[in-house]
Amino acid sequence: MHExxxxxxxxxxxxxxxxIIRGEERVGGTTEExxxxxxxxxxxxxxxDGSFASEAVEAARLNFAGRSWADWSRTERADLFDAISRGIxxxxxxxxxxETRANGKPVAATKAEVLAGVRWWQYYSxxxxxxxxxxxxxxxxKHTLIEHExxxxxxxxxxxxxxxxxGTWKLAPALAxxxxxxxxxxxxxxxxTLLLLEILTDAGLPSDVVQVVQxxxxxxxxxxxxxxxxxxxxxxxxxxxxxxxxxVSGRLAKFVAEAGGKSAHIVFxxxxxxxxxxxxxxxxxxxxGQTCVAGSRVxxxxxxxxxxxxxxxxRVQQLRVGDPRDPATHLGPIATQQQLERIQEMLRQAxxxxxxxxxxxxxxxxxxxxxxxxxxxxxxxLRSTQGAETIWREEVFGPVLxxxxxxxxxxxxxLANDSEFGLAAGFWTQDARRIARVxxxxxxxxxxxxxxxxxxxxxxxxxxxxxxxxxxxxxEGLREFQQVKAIVMDSGRAADPFGIR
Numbered sequence: 462m463h464e465x466x467x468x469x470x471x472x473x474x475x476x477x478x479x480x481i482i483r484g485e486e487r488v489g490g491t492t493e494e495x496x497x498x499x500x501x502x503x504x505x506x507x508x509x510d511g512s513f514a515s516e517a518v519e520a521a522r523l524n525f526a527g528r529s530w531a532d533w534s535r536t537e538r539a540d541l542f543d544a545i546s547r548g549i550x551x552x553x554x555x556x557x558x559x560e561t562r563a564n565g566k567p568v569a570a571t572k573a574e575v576l577a578g579v580r581w582w583q584y585y586s587x588x589x590x591x592x593x594x595x596x597x598x599x600x601x602x603k604h605t606l607i608e609h610e611x612x613x614x615x616x617x618x619x620x621x622x623x624x625x626x627x628g629t630w631k632l633a634p635a636l637a638x639x640x641x642x643x644x645x646x647x648x649x650x651x652x653x654t655l656l657l658l659e660i661l662t663d664a665g666l667p668s669d670v671v672q673v674v675q676x677x678x679x680x681x682x683x684x685x686x687x688x689x690x691x692x693x694x695x696x697x698x699x700x701x702x703x704x705x706x707x708x709v710s711g712r713l714a715k716f717v718a719e720a721g722g723k724s725a726h727i728v729f730x731x732x733x734x735x736x737x738x739x740x741x742x743x744x745x746x747x748x749x750g751q752t753c754v755a756g757s758r759v760x761x762x763x764x765x766x767x768x769x770x771x772x773x774x775x776r777v778q779q780l781r782v783g784d785p786r787d788p789a790t791h792l793g794p795i796a797t798q799q800q801l802e803r804i805q806e807m808l809r810q811a812x813x814x815x816x817x818x819x820x821x822x823x824x825x826x827x828x829x830x831x832x833x834x835x836x837x838x839x840x841x842x843l844r845s846t847q848g849a850e851t852i853w854r855e856e857v858f859g860p861v862l863x864x865x866x867x868x869x870x871x872x873x874x875x876l877a878n879d880s881e882f883g884l885a886a887g888f889w890t891q892d893a894r895r896i897a898r899v900x901x902x903x904x905x906x907x908x909x910x911x912x913x914x915x916x917x918x919x920x921x922x923x924x925x926x927x928x929x930x931x932x933x934x935x936x937e938g939l940r941e942f943q944q945v946k947a948i949v950m951d952s953g954r955a956a957d958p959f960g961i962r
Contacts, residue, residue: 478507478651480675481658483520484668487513493648493677498565498794499785501834507651509676514683517643517672521614522689525641530670531611535589538637542586544664546579552660556653560625563650565793565836566748567785574626581629581934584918585637588936602953609943611639612715613691616684618705620696621647621796622751624654627719630922630933631694632657636670638942640692643672645684649797651675685709692716692942696753698856699882699927706930717931717941719753719923721856722884724905725877726756726913729870730764732889736911738772741862744887744913746780746840749792750860751800753928754885756913757857758848759864760873766866770844773864774820777840782825784832794836795859801836804859808841811852816863817844848876856882870895878904883925887913906932 478495479488489510494503525531533541549556557572566574596606615635619628624646635642646654658673674680685693685708692715695705699721709716726744728737744756761769785793795801808822821841828837840860845853848865867873877886887909888899900908906924909915916922921937923929931941 476505476652478505478655478675480509480513480517481655481671481673482513482517483672484662487516489513489675491676495563495649495651496797497562497835498796498798499832499835501798501836504562505652507648507675509674509680511676511679511683513674513676514680514687517674518614518684518687518689520669520672521641521643524667524669525611525613529667530636530641531639533639535592538639539586539589541665542582542589542633542637545661545666546582546586548660548664549575549579549582549657552656556625556656559652559656560623560650561785561793563624563647563652564622564748564751564796565785566622567787567790567793569788569790570748571625574623578626578629581633581918585633585939588939589637592936599949600953603949603951606948606950608946608948609638609940610946612942612944613640614643614689615640615692615694615942616643616645616690618645618681618685618693618695618697619647619654621649622748622753623696624650625657627696628654628657630938631696632671634933634939635694635942636666637939640942641670643674643684643690645674645676645681648675648677681705682708688712690714694931694933694941695719702929715941715944717933718929719884719933720927720929721882722753722755722924722928723758723854723856723880723882724754724756724885724887725758725760725880725903726886727760727867727873727877727888727899728762728765728769729873729888729890729892729895730762731891732765733891733911734765734769734772737889738769738776740887740889740913741773742776742780745862746777746792746860747914749795749838750840750862751796751858754907754914754916755858755862756885756887757862758853758877758880759862760867760876761864762873763866763868766864770819770842770864774842777820777842780840782837782839783828792840792860794832795838796836798836800858801838804838804857804861807852807855807857808861811843811850811863814850814852815846816850816852818842819844819864821860848879854880870899874899874902878902881927884928885909885924 560571617631702718702720819842821839824837886905921932923932
């Protein structure tokens, strides 16, 4: 942050957000306004320069070569992580306000995300204290030690819908593994990452371990194509992940991606309808539907379809859409005007394809005057008769769900798996045998049974098919930021296959 914000505290949200390289703020020649999606008004700006990417890589490479962080013991890193978690708790309100101002989520939700983020640092602290390297005996004289070493310089590209929370998923394990890190926050949400870096530095992290580089697509391209980057961890759309992956993997650097989703949420006729309705609403409308795991394809068995649909629409119409700073608000605005326009176009196309609108589909009519220039869409429920329309197959990234009926278990599984995506899925049933069958058959990285959106620091998360590569969270998330070394030791005589001894 520049000028208006003092070191150690966020005094004003009317700020210019710059990059941090070698612990120093850098303000570039390119500046873009930051728009509050709730009002459509400017609240600050972000500044960058194309040259900052190479400077950040150089700084990160010098840091890693000097081993100033990589050689810290696991206990030392764990102690630091505990201090970081305390720092985040103490500044949770500031972090939440920055996220709400940037992406429009209700402040109650962003505050919950920040406090949940504390758990990631605590988890990786505990993991660092408890991990042991493995070894095994190959023969009477030979044994092998398996070590996990940092990858090197890693670049973390974080998304607009969770710059802090999803950034934490990456940053905590990347640092736990001993890497030097470059973070590129989303252009529309630059502030929370800078505040998090301030917290890390106050906790005792050396100032040159993490670089933060602001900027648009050209800065991101420069980073992922740079030969000094050993790994890229990316969260974003599938199309963007494919472009980034081609650049990174083409030079044999490591690439982990959490990409798009179009998750199926199945309700069988023996489900608890009230519980399933609650989970469907939470599963798709949290964050105004701007989440990768949104259960936006809702499959309902024919025998309960009418009852379920009526209950769902009645509950959806009780959701409160409005000022994200109001504690009573359930849904805030869409994060950008561009995204709102894309959703509106998808809804028009859905109508042309015969999709029926059961609720929503336009901006709420009761918004207060200061909000009417914001980017608003009421929670929307659609009904499909085919399960083949564009809005059924493509990620909307907004508060829109589409219902379709199915006849039996086989049809439900076939319809759920008929997608290029495979990030998550959920289903509701009281049949234990069905739980075993369906959970194995669904093609998704996470399958929730009689629940939805249950994600935590310990459970690995990632996608099948076009929804990504690799895993985040848990020990699996740590291992993504490490490379494996086998150290083989033999106390016997050297092999002599040529008989020259």
